Amino acid sequence: MSDGCHRSPAATAPALYIPPAFREEDPAVLRGLIAASRLAILTSNGPEGVPLVTPLPLVLDGDHLLGHLARANPHWQALAAAPRALAVFMGAEAYVSPGFYPSKAEHGRVVPTWNYEAVTVEGAVEVFEDPARLLDAVSRLTGRHEEGRAEPWAVTDAPAAFTAAQLKGIVGIRLLIERVLGKRKLSQNRSAPDREGVREGLAASADPRDRAAAEAMDRG
Template sequence: MYVPRFNSLTDEVEVRRLVATVGAGELITAGPDGYPLATRLPLVWDGDRVLLHMAWANPHWRSVAASTPALLVVTGPEAYVSPGYYTSKAEHGRVVPTWNYSAVHLTGRLTVRTDHDWLRAQVGHLTDTMESGRPHPWSVDDAPAAYVDQQLKAIVGLELAVERVEGKVKLSQNRSEEDRAGVVAGLRATGLRRDADVAEAMERLPGD
């Protein structure tokens, strides 16, 4: 991932917060014909491992050998930034459109996991993570055990041993304070949820 110095996200707490907030990523590996395969999957990042699962019927996992290199792309809020948002547009006109976004790339080695106990633990961990904060969290134990066992037969587990973490936050850090304030105001004015999320992320940047 190309990351200019001022867009680099290196704080581990913030990187993990972004990944946990999104809760899913695009798993990318090379297929048997050399072309990339990609599947979007919910995830749990636990220590130096990312735990995932996909449908047994999905052919993607069958191309994964032991320790297959893989890339997991997690993207946060993103939005189009119009030159009209910049106060500097009226001053000199030297402005162009851009795209603001946040992303984390997790690179490592992938292993397929098919054992029942691992799958049950992964699904339970993922469910508990996603349900946390709800007034009445649902638990895998709320479903009949026989039904859960049947459902587990329809999935396959994947474990990514993370070797490299790259984080990027492109939120107009290269613009003046006045231009950035204009972007925040412009994004909020669109009424789009994704634009408001980007504006909120801009306001959370250190120093703001």
């Protein structure tokens, strides 16, 4: 992911609709949004035209995303048969009230909308069951989400026999980052006064999700 994405020579139409004003292409920003997302949505083609969907944490591993599925989840078998998937990562998001816009008092031609950040990652998937690789995957995931705690838990804190038994119940996945699409819809299409009104309205909200969206607007 050194340049933000790999380019598939036979890339299909984009999976994410992105008007030019909301397009994000900075590799550092995209990587930051992926790393900050705690839970991804993994999707792939399923039977009868209905996608298979699994919410799961994924961790960056160089130019790959690393994670695991429950062995009882048939999604991994579908991936083994058709090894390609798309992962969705959501960042800040918030409802935008027309009342935030100064232009509402001027002409009233305003409607509600939603501000949000989203990144999609598409690529080939490797399914693996090797115990050593599974242990490495769960250790990376655990380390990522335990960091910052006063007393972080580690996989090695559990009895080795117990951990080995738990690993038998999961299947690892490694998704090659071939195509990355980023969208940051943060009122860039509004006038400067309207955009500032949205930022101030969200920043004053009691909902931490709204305040996070205001901070995303501050970051540009």
